[in-house]
Amino acid sequence: MPVFRSVFQIVLATAAIIISSQSAQAQGLDPENTLHLQLKCGKVVIKLRPDVAPKHVTQIKALTRRGFYDGIIFHRVIEGFMAQTGDPTGTGTGGSDLPDIPAEFNNVAFHRGVVGMARSSSPNSANSQFFIMFKEGRFLDGKYTAWGQVISGMTCVDKINKGEPPANPDKIIKMQVAADAQ
Secondary structure, X not given: OHHHHHHHHHHHHHHHHHHHHHHHHHOOOOHHHEEEEEEOOEEEEEEEOOOOOHHHHHHHHHHHHOOOOOOOEEEEEEOOOEEEEOXXXXXXXXXXXXXXXXXOOXXXXXOOOEEEEOOXXXXXXXXXXXXXXXXXXXXXXXXXXEEEEEEEXXXXXHOOOXXXXXXXOOEOOEEEEHHHHO
């Protein structure tokens, strides 16, 4: 029975990956520029914007493919503003071993579902931390790099535990580039 269960789980996982990739293509999305963010509530689909932030998208995809974001908590979640993650220390001060990214400020307005890169006071200090907007925050326009847009699963983002830091922080279960699910 255990062997059957293992084979069955492998078949189910493979089917889920194929369906996930096909769903990105069915929605007219480029699987190479689509992220799947698995949260406890379900899947969040993010359309990447290499047209406005190519260096940021490249870094996010590189870290995603390394499994960097898997298991990382949302360490700063402000009701009515945004949910921030991407710090392996969970403190808001950490990052990856990759170099920081120069700012790619663009004309994307920070409204509900926009994904932007967190940084320190230096415009060129973005590394691995990012945030997802709960609602409009136009005061960020031109000051932070927008690199993606949630196209489905925003109701799951809304359910992320709030706090700075949250008492019981939610985490990214798995983050994957849709093309890798094929």
